[in-house]
Amino acid sequence: MSRTASASRIASIQPSIFSVISELAGRHGAVNLGQGFPDFDGPDLLKEEVRKALAAGRNQYSPSAGVKELREAVVTHQERFYGLRWDPVKNVTVTCGATEGLFAAALALVDPGDEVVMFEPFYDSYVPAVDMAGGVCKFVPLRPPRVAGGSWWFDEAELAAAFGPRTRLVLLNSPHNPTGKVFSRAELEQVASLALKWGARVVSDEVYEHLVFAPARHVPISTLPGMAERTLTLGSAGKTFSFTGWKVGWATGPQDMRDALQSVHQFVTFATPAPFQLAAAVGLGLPDTWYAEFVADYRRRRDKLAAMLDGVGLKPHLTEGTYFVLADLSATGFADDAEFCRWLITDVGVASIPPSALYSEAHREAGRGTARFAFCKTDATLDAAAERLGRAGRIQGAREGRASG
Ligand code: PMP
Ligand code: GLN
Numbered sequence: 557m558s559r560t561a562s563a564s565r566i567a568s569i570q571p572s573i574f575s576v577i578s579e580l581a582g583r584h585g586a587v588n589l590g591q592g593f594p595d596f597d598g599p600d601l602l603k604e605e606v607r608k609a610l611a612a613g614r615n616q617y618s619p620s621a622g623v624k625e626l627r628e629a630v631v632t633h634q635e636r637f638y639g640l641r642w643d644p645v646k647n648v649t650v651t652c653g654a655t656e657g658l659f660a661a662a663l664a665l666v667d668p669g670d671e672v673v674m675f676e677p678f679y680d681s682y683v684p685a686v687d688m689a690g691g692v693c694k695f696v697p698l699r700p701p702r703v704a705g706g707s708w709w710f711d712e713a714e715l716a717a718a719f720g721p722r723t724r725l726v727l728l729n730s731p732h733n734p735t736g737k738v739f740s741r742a743e744l745e746q747v748a749s750l751a752l753k754w755g756a757r758v759v760s761d762e763v764y765e766h767l768v769f770a771p772a773r774h775v776p777i778s779t780l781p782g783m784a785e786r787t788l789t790l791g792s793a794g795k796t797f798s799f800t801g802w803k804v805g806w807a808t809g810p811q812d813m814r815d816a817l818q819s820v821h822q823f824v825t826f827a828t829p830a831p832f833q834l835a836a837a838v839g840l841g842l843p844d845t846w847y848a849e850f851v852a853d854y855r856r857r858r859d860k861l862a863a864m865l866d867g868v869g870l871k872p873h874l875t876e877g878t879y880f881v882l883a884d885l886s887a888t889g890f891a892d893d894a895e896f897c898r899w900l901i902t903d904v905g906v907a908s909i910p911p912s913a914l915y916s917e918a919h920r921e922a923g924r925g926t927a928r929f930a931f932c933k934t935d936a937t938l939d940a941a942a943e944r945l946g947r948a949g950r951i952q953g954a955r956e957g958r959a960s961g
Contacts, residue, residue, distance in 0.1 A: 565687070565688055566688075568687070569684050569687075572680055572681075573680060573909060573910065573913035573914070574590065574591040574592070574680065574909065575591075577590040577591060577897065577901075577907050577908075577909055577910075578590060578591045578907070580898070580901050580907070581901055581907035584901050584902055584905065585905065586900075586901045586904075586905045586906055586907040587905060587906050587907065587937055587940045587941040587944060588907045588933075588937075589861075589906060589907060589908055589929040589930045589931070589933060589937075589938075589941055590897075590907035590908055590909045590928075590930065591909070591930070592733070592800075592878075592879060592880060592930045592932060593794075593800040593801075593930075593932065594798040594800070594932040594933070595932075595933050595934055595937055596798065596933075596934050597798065597799070598797040598798035598799045598839075599797065599798075599839070599842075599846075601838070602797055602799065602835040602836075602838060602839050603835070605831075605834055605835035605838045606831045606832060606834070606835045608834075609830065609831035609834040609835065610831050614830045614831055614834060615830065615831070616830070617826065617827050617830070618650075618827045618828065618830040618833060619827065620649075620818070620821065620822045620826050620827050621645075621648065621649045621650060621818055621821075622648065622649060622650025622806065622827070622828065622833055623650070623830055623833045623834060623837070624644065625833070625834055625837040626650055626804075626806070626833040626834065626836055626837040626840075627644035627645070627648040627650065627806075628644045628837070629836070629837035629838075629840040629841055630642075630644070630648050630650075630791070630806045630808060630840065631643070631644045631647070631648060631808075632840070632841070633840040633841075634789075634808055637765075638776050638778075638779050639779065640776070640778060640779060640784065640808070642808050642809075646811045646814070647808055647809060647810070647811060647814050648806060648807070648808050648814065649806065649807045649814055649817055649818045649821055650804065650805070650806050650827075650828050650833055651790075651805040651806060651807055651817075651821060651825070651828065652803045652804075652805065652824075652825045652828045653792055653794060653803040653804065653805040654761060654763045654790045654791065654792040654794075654805040655681055655803075655805070656803075656805065656821070656824060656825060657790040657805050657806070657807045657817070658679075658681055658682065658685050658727075658759070658761065658790065659681065659685045659688075659824070660807075660817050660820040660821045660824055661685075661759045661788055661790070661807065661813075661817050661820075662685035662686050662688070662689040662691065662725075662727075662759075663685075663688070663689050663820045664813075664816035664817045664819060664820045665724065665725055665757060665759070665788075665813065665816055665817075666686060666689040666690070666691040666724055666725055667689075667690065667691075667724065668689075668690030668691070669690065669691075669692065669722065670689075670690075670691045670692070670722060670723075670724035670725065671691065671692045671693075671694050671720065671722040671723045671724060672686045672691045672692065672693055672694065672723075672724065672725045672726070672727055673694045673696060673715075673718045673719060673723055673725070673726045673727070673756070674686075674693060674694070674695060674696070674726070674727040674728075674729075675695070675696050675697075675698050675710065675728070675729070675732070676695040676696065676697055676698065676914075676915055676916060676919055676922075677698065677734055677735065677911055677914035677915050677923055678695075678727075678729070678914055678915075679729055679733050679761065679914070680913065680914060682727055682729075683916065686727070691724070691725070692722075693916065694718040694719075694723070695718070695916055695919060696710055696714055696715050696718045697710065697711075697714060697919065697922065698710055698732070698735055698737065699711070700873070700925075700926075701873060701874070704871075705874045706874070707737055707738075707740075707874070707876060708732070708735040708736075708737040708873075710743070712746055715746060715747070715750065716750060719750045719751075719753070719754045719756070720754065721754070723754045723756045724756060724757065725756060725757050725758070725759060726747060726750075726751055726756055726757070726758045726759070727758075727759050727761070728747060728758055728759070728760045728761065728777060729760075729761040729762075730744070730760070730762065730774070730775075730777075730877070731762075731764035731765070731767060731768055731772075731774065731876065731877025731878045732877070732878065733764070733878050733880060734878075734880050734882060734909065734911050734914055734928045735873070735882060736873065736874070736875030736876055736877060736878050736880055736881065736882065737876055737877070738768055738772040738773070738774060738876040738877040739775070740775075741775045741780075744775055744777045744780060745780060747777065748777060748780045748781075748782070748783050751783070751786065752782055752786075756786075757786045757787070757788070757813060758777055758778075758783065758786060758787040758788070759787070759788050759790065760776065760777050760778065760787050760788070760789045760790065761790045762774070762776060762789055762790060762791055763790065763791060763792040763794070763795045763805070764795055764877050764878045764879070765791065765796070766795070766796045766847055766850060766851060767795060767796075767851065767854055767877055767878055767879055768851065768876065768877040769851065769854075769855050769858065769875065769876060769877060772876035772877055774877065776789060777789075778809070784809075784810065785810050786810065786813075787809055787810075787813075788807055788808070788809035788810075788813040788814065788817060789807065789808050789809060790805060790806070790807050791805060791806050791807075791808070792804070792805040792806075793805065793832070793835075793836035793839060795879075796839065796850070797836065797839045798932070799832075799835075802829075802832040802835070802836070803828065803829075803832070804828055804829075804832050804833055804836045805828075854879060854931070854932075857879070857931040857932070857933070857938065858875050858879070858881065858931050860931070860935070860938055861881050861929060861931040861938060862875070862881055864938065864941070864942040864945065864946075865881060865883045865929065865945075867942075867946065868945045868946055868950070868951045868952075869887040869888070869951050869952045870883035870884065870885070870887070870888070870927070870945075870951060871883060871884040871886070871887070872884075873926070879930055879931050879932040880928050880929065880930055880931070881928070881929050881931060882911065882926040882927070882928055882929075883908075883926060883927050883928075883929060884925060884926055885924075885925055885926060885927060886925070887951065887952050887953070888951055888952070888953070888954045888955060889953050889954060889955035889956045890954065890955045891924060892912075892924050893910035893911060893912050893923065893924050893925065893926060893927055894910040894912060894913070894924075896910070896927055896955075897909065897910040897927055899954070899955075900927070903950075904944050904945060904947075904950055904951075905944045906941045906944050906945055908927040908928055908929045908930075909927065909928040909930075910923075910927060910928075911923040911926055911927070911928050912924050929941075
């Protein structure tokens with residue numbers, strides 16, 4: 557008897573676009589503005605906390621829900637920034653990054669056949685997580701800004717049409733990867749009112765909560781009336797402290813949702829490496845001045861990348877939050893983002909992410925018109941990318957130039 561090794565539930569899963577692009581970038585020596593990881597370290601102070609924890613023997617399993625220090629720091633942080641009040645024992649689980657939080661939440665909160673509403677494009681792990689739980693994704697399109705410098709937007713009727721009696725969950729992401737959209741309070745109120753109407757719960761992925769550029773403001777959906785009782789919020793030390801490799805994330809929410817997540821978490825990873833949790837706890841307690849400098853520094857990088865893209869004819873959309881810029885490909889002559897991104901790596905030596913990979917098969921064409929560039933990079937890296945992109949005539953009408961040359 558012969559059987560395939562892999563289970564049928566993973567049949568449609570492809571290698572993550574972030575790994576594919578980083579591998580290709582490495583092979584071609586391209587400057588990597590693709591995968592979203594800083595190419596610099598976060599605060600020395602936090603690295604020192606890891607060393608201290610290692611030396612102090614904090615090297616065994618932490619409690620499955622996370623070390624007490626981090627659960628308390630998460631609670632204090634949610635109250636300090638958003639006025640949310642949680643109990644460190646009942647309402648918090650520390651996860652192995654937000655990726656584990658998303659996967660555990662899907663398995664914990666979705667039954668086979670349940671519908672899960674999400675905006676499209678979406679972060680890459682959302683669909684596999686829902687699929688593996690047996691859920692059915694209902695996509696709501698985010699549409700490009702109608703005016704230069706405007707926000708990505710959605711149609712209220714299309715949002716309402718995605719909900720129905722089988723809606724179990726909304727998977728929300730604000731600030732939003734890859735568009736850089738920060739959902740306004742009014743938009744979140746629309747989502748909240750539909751969740752309340754249909755009795756749906758919300759998982760809110762807020763890993764970029766501290767990467768929001770004024771006048772945009774981060775509003776956690778759990779701060780809206782009636783939503784704290786039905787929203788599980790995910791955070792991550794990877795983004796806020798520039799240590800993506802530490803894989804420390806957390807989930808906060810009402811006890812029924814948090815306990816459900818905890819049930820899955822205990823059998824996926826059981827716990828997250830203790831020394832990194834302890835350092836993240838110290839990070840969450842850093843003063844307001846640190847957070848203000850963090851976002852000011854990223855604002856400068858955002859503006860630098862946007863100006864550099866603009867200068868070579870890759871019109872940038874406004875990034876309200878996250879560390880990504882979507883650039884319009886119209887001037888390049890490329891109609892296919894994947895083809896453009898491959899060419900940019902091999903011929904120009906700069907890596908970016910093709911957003912069409914972050915759309916469902918049925919709607920992939922909607923994602924062909926932009927490429928996503930990351931600005932969580934040093935000035936030297938951004939300058940090297942600018943130098944390569946800027947070499948005369950490389951971008952404008954690139955496709956035709958290539959065809960005729
Ligand atoms: N959600 C979004 C929107 C992301 O961009 C990322 C990427 N890093 C994650 C979740 C995963 O976070 P972590 O690295 O903490 O697993
Ligand atoms: N979140 C990162 C991005 O959007 C990638 C993380 C990963 O590769 N899993 O680029």
